[in-house]
Amino acid sequence: MAKGQWSINVLTIDPREFRGHLGATFGPDLVDRETTTALGVYAHAKAAVNGGFFVLDPKAGAPGDPAGAGVYDGALESETVAGRPVLVLDDQALHTRVARPVWSGTLSAGSSSVDVDGINRVPGLIRNCGGDAGDKPTNRALHDTTCTDPNELVAFTNAYGPVTPAGAGSEVVLDRTGRVVRVDAQRGTMLLAGQRSVQAIGDLTSRLSGLRPGQIARLDLRLTEAGRANLIRPGTTVVNGGPQLVRDGATYITQGADGMVHPTDPSFAYGWALQRNPRTFAGADAAGRTLLVTVDGRQPDQLGLSVPEEAQVARALGMRDAMNLDGGGSTAMSIEGRLVTHPSDASGERPVGDAIVIR
Numbered sequence: 625m626a627k628g629q630w631s632i633n634v635l636t637i638d639p640r641e642f643r644g645h646l647g648a649t650f651g652p653d654l655v656d657r658e659t660t661t662a663l664g665v666y667a668h669a670k671a672a673v674n675g676g677f678f679v680l681d682p683k684a685g686a687p688g689d690p691a692g693a694g695v696y697d698g699a700l701e702s703e704t705v706a707g708r709p710v711l712v713l714d715d716q717a718l719h720t721r722v723a724r725p726v727w728s729g730t731l732s733a734g735s736s737s738v739d740v741d742g743i744n745r746v747p748g749l750i751r752n753c754g755g756d757a758g759d760k761p762t763n764r765a766l767h768d769t770t771c772t773d774p775n776e777l778v779a780f781t782n783a784y785g786p787v788t789p790a791g792a793g794s795e796v797v798l799d800r801t802g803r804v805v806r807v808d809a810q811r812g813t814m815l816l817a818g819q820r821s822v823q824a825i826g827d828l829t830s831r832l833s834g835l836r837p838g839q840i841a842r843l844d845l846r847l848t849e850a851g852r853a854n855l856i857r858p859g860t861t862v863v864n865g866g867p868q869l870v871r872d873g874a875t876y877i878t879q880g881a882d883g884m885v886h887p888t889d890p891s892f893a894y895g896w897a898l899q900r901n902p903r904t905f906a907g908a909d910a911a912g913r914t915l916l917v918t919v920d921g922r923q924p925d926q927l928g929l930s931v932p933e934e935a936q937v938a939r940a941l942g943m944r945d946a947m948n949l950d951g952g953g954s955t956a957m958s959i960e961g962r963l964v965t966h967p968s969d970a971s972g973e974r975p976v977g978d979a980i981v982i983r
Contacts, residue, residue: 628927633957633964634941635671635916637717637982646717646914647697647861648675650688650978654701654744655785657688657975660956661963669981673916674904674956676711676864676949677767678977679751684770686789688977689744691751692864693725693847696978700847700856701783703727703742705754705765708866708882709947711906712849713914713980715859720914722868722907722945723849729779731822733841738831740822741776743845744784747793747811747825748776752883765866765883767896775826779843780815787814793825794832796841804839807832863949863980867897869905869935870946877935884931900928902955902968905938906980907946915943916980918957922968950976 637646649667651658657678664672677691693710694702704710704727712723729740741747741755750759753771757763760772780788788795790812797805800818811823820843824832835841847855847862855862866882869875879885879897886892902921908914919937921928929937931948938946953969954976967973 629925630929631920631926631966632937633918635673635957635982637914639717639912642717644670645715645983646713647715647983648713648863648978648980649696650690650694650701650783653785654690654783654977655686655688657977659973659975660979661958661961661973663979664958664981665961667981667983669983670960671982672958672979673906673918674950674954674976675978675980677752678950684751685746685749686785689751690864690977693727693862694864694978695847695855695860695862698856698858698860699783700845701744701781702864703729704847705752705864705883706763707754708765708864709868709878711863711865711947711949712855713861713863715861717914718912720908722871722947725847725849725855725862727847729845731777731841731843733835733839738777738828740779740843740845741773743779744781745778746789747778747823748773754883766886767883775828777822777824777828777831779845780821780823782815782817782819788812788821788823791825793823794829795821795823796832796835797821798841798843802840802842804835804837804841806837807835809833863978865947865949867931868947869931870907870938870943873910873939873944875935875939877931879931897931900930900933901952903929903934903951904949904955905934905946906949907938907943909942910944915941917941918955918965920955920966920968923966926966
């Protein structure tokens with residue numbers, strides 16, 4: 625294996641001394657990507673590190689949409705990739721941990737209810753898969769793959785963007801009390817402050833078209849971790865990623881369970897996990913400190929890490945629990961608006977979906 629330099633940047637937040645706020649941001653909306661540096665400036669942050677996986681190709685959905693769970697200061701804006709780990713952050717940096725939460729959603733009106741498949745994404749397109757039994761080719765996590773489902777209900781908040789996705793189907797708009805404002809015979813609308821909507825495609829279109837203005841429709845969206853603890857609460861941030869790297873101080877690499885192994889393409893796991901690439905990872909040490917780490921790569925003087933090496937570095941830094949975040953060309957760290965990492969993309973720092981910020 626090639627020998628050379630590792631450039632490792634580590635941000636350490638000690639809750640015993642920390643007097644700021646730890647969280648994440650996606651910028652003005654979910655569907656417009658921004659660089660990590662720009663997201664840090666937007667949040668008036670002292671430091672910023674790129675966050676989780678996101679949609680990059682418009683054919684896979686809305687570019688910038690988190691491809692996994694996303695909770696930003698207690699507001700749920702993206703559902704899970706089933707079974708995958710997330711990084712849970714507290715705004716005071718007190719309880720940073722790796723969890724594997726469960727997502728659920730329902731829309732209820734009168735005595736009837738129907739499951740909601742996702743939140744703030746293009747209906748029918750499930751990036752990194754991990755949805756429900758109707759998804760093809762799989763309902764298991766499968767990295768860098770877009771699964772499809774012709775029959776879906778997807779909820780939207782004001783965070784999505786200027787307008788919800790347009791297309792065939794139906795859409796119901798709800799006010800903050802759950803009262804139906806209007807029902808549209810096709811998808812695509814602008815949401816006012818406090819409004820939410822639900823879009824339906826395929827066989828589920830009729831489930832919305834039967835609603836009437838003034839009717840109450842209850843939208844119940846949940847994200848819970850082991851023990852059924854609610855992750856949708858003020859001060860809590862959830863950022864998607866995978867695989868897990870360290871658990872209870874021991875190496876614990878879950879690339880198979882988290883979809884980084886493609887059964888029909890053995891080369892995928894080699895290129896994604898065993899080759900050296902730029903990496904971003906995060907977690908907590910035995911003293912309860914939060915560590916945010918970037919490693920440059922894909923350059924003659926910057927080797928990058930394989931996933932097994934990433935786990936070794938996490939343990940060498942004293943991390944008791946750690947997980948991988950988005951890497952490659954997305955890896956970036958900025959300090960007071962200045963990029964301190966070396967982007968591997970020829971075009972420079974890559975616009976990403978979200979960033980972890982220290983304010």
